[in-house]
Amino acid sequence: SGSGRRDMSELLAGRKLHVCLPDRGHQTILYLSPPDDTPRPAYQNTPLVAEYFRHCEEERRRRLGDKARLLGAPGEIFPNTALLSRQPRTMAAWHPKSSHETEVWRWFFVDKDAPSEVKNFLRDYYIRYSGPGGMTEQDDMENWNYAHAASRGTIARRHPYTYAQGIGTAVENFEWQGMRVPGRVVDITDVRSSEEPARNLYRRWAEFMQADSWDELMTWRKNARAAAE
Structure with a gap:
């Protein structure tokens, strides 16, 4: 908006x-x-x-x-909870399932006393922004999948990453x-x-x-x- x-x-x-x-x-x-x-x-x-x-x-x-x-x-x-205090206001828990898979639980926050128009706006905003159908999370997942696949390659496994x-x-x-x-x-x-x-x-x-x-x-x-x- x-x-x-x-x-x-x-x-x-x-x-x-x-x-x-x-x-x-x-x-x-x-x-x-x-x-x-x-x-x-x-x-x-x-x-x-x-x-x-x-x-x-x-x-x-x-x-x-x-x-x-x-x-x-x-x-x-630490160790596995993410938060965003501004919009979209969310909290997520990251649960590693294996070396190649992570399960994510995400909660979205809406003020209980907000007007119905604000609640409807935020619901649409959250769905479009985060979660499996959200624009930003889909983009993140694509990057992470590529990075994960590249990390399994011969050269990547031969040399440590630098931070x-x-x-x-x-x-x-x-x-x-x-x-x-x-x-x-x-x-x-x-x-x-x-x-x-x-x-x-x-x-x-x-x-x-x-x-x-x-x-x-x-x-x-x-x-x-x-x-x-």
């Missing part, structure tokens, strides 16, 4: 960040807007829907205050225009990409595979105790 990239305004006005929590293995993309940022029109081809989400954004800003400058984007809760993109660019506790973002953060506004989230996931997975006990894995507890001493 509109045109162009939906995140272009955030890219032009603020910063796009990869945010990782190494102790937990979680990661996400966040947009950080400047303090004087104002809401931008959305879903303009459907006036009632546009008005509803304008009200939602104003209420979000009223409740969160300065924290409303942080806008959520795709993220991952070195963006090494050395992460900072702890990123800060921009008065807003501090905790965690290990890479500002990808200009470079557009980094493999820090993938490294964070695989690093934490390797720790789970190698640890002898849960106590060894609960590194955030050790860090909290050390900070308190």
